[in-house]
Amino acid sequence: MPLQIDVITLFPEMFQAITCYGISGRAHRNDVFQLHTWNPRDFATDNYRTIDDSPYGGGPGMVMLPQPLDDAINQARSRQRTEAIDKTHVIYLSPQGTLLDHEKILQLSQLNGLILLCGRYEGIDERIITRQVDEEISIGNYVISGGELAAMVLIDGIIRQTPGVLGCAESAKEDSFVHNLLEYPQYTRPENYRGDSVPSILLSGDHAKIYRWRLQQSLGRTWLKRPDLWDLKHKQGLSKEENELLEAFKRTQHLKIN
Structure with missing residues (x-):
């Protein structure tokens, strides 16, 4: 069964870089993995499709609202259940997470279902992390504009470990x-x-x-x-x-x- 990956993102078009190009693109065409994106704006309840608001307690920037993210994650869970995946692993790409390394990539490559949550702005409401997230992962001690690039790094690393993806099986062993x-x-x-x-x-x-x-x-x-x-x-x-x-x-x- 192909690896099931669902991504919660405000910019689903960015993930064409994973599904259309290079080694991961070929793996996607060969049905090694399936990737589905969910835009939180589609789960907003107002006419403006609002997905963020100012933080309680004051401070700069905006925080992503819990309800659109909550509903998007639940929809992703539901989709994965239709693929016979009862237990999926939800990862929030966050600078507060565990630093990504090769051992973590190997661990995640053994799973059948992943949901990747990509934050923006000043982050997401903490209640979504406590309610929905199994693990937080960081790709480095620096700041980028959102979780999408981090999610793509994670996906590419996992896909490389899937048997048959690389042209030479020894390549992954010698990386x-x-x-x-x-x-x-x-x-x-x-x-x-x-x-x-x-x-x-x-x-x-x-x-x-x-x-x-x-x-x-x-x-x-x-x-x-x-x-x-x-x-x-x-x-x-x-x-x-x-x-x-x-x-x-x-x-x-x-x-x-x-």
Whole structure:
């Protein structure tokens, strides 16, 4: 059964980026997942289709009203029940949520039904979070205009983990962050580009040496560029081979500096 995704959004047209283009677009055409959008304005009860109001207690901006969101989520739940999904998972894309990482993507990829709630303005009425939301997720410590882009990031990450979506099954296994390591550097033709040559080991045909070189580059890049990720990898523990490769990488960096 295809993964069922319902999105509560004031801008449903934005999600054509997911359903019409790239890997996720192909997956959508192949019925790997189904995506339905619900505009809260369609559930407003007044002639102006009002979906926001000023916050109690004062302050800048507007807050999204509870009733249109509540009704939209209930409609999405009802639709998913018609697809034999009794328990769907409601996620509010929020800067107050848990920071999205690869492990969370893997967890969510095991579910059959998701409802993604995209806020706007100063956010949504807190009562909707307590009544309807199972989990809040953030894609980073910065501010964007609404939850739509965050929802698309989440959807794309989940779809990549679905078997058969990527052209090569190994691609997902070798992505950055899979083993708390950044990916090794990649090269393609020509062998020499404006004076810069492809590392000779990649042209050697010796797969064991290529594997060790790539592992060393992944270890070294993570150690250099992402100390936060390196801490996670270090807590997992390094094998004897990984320790040796990393020490050799550090020596090359020392030589470069000096």
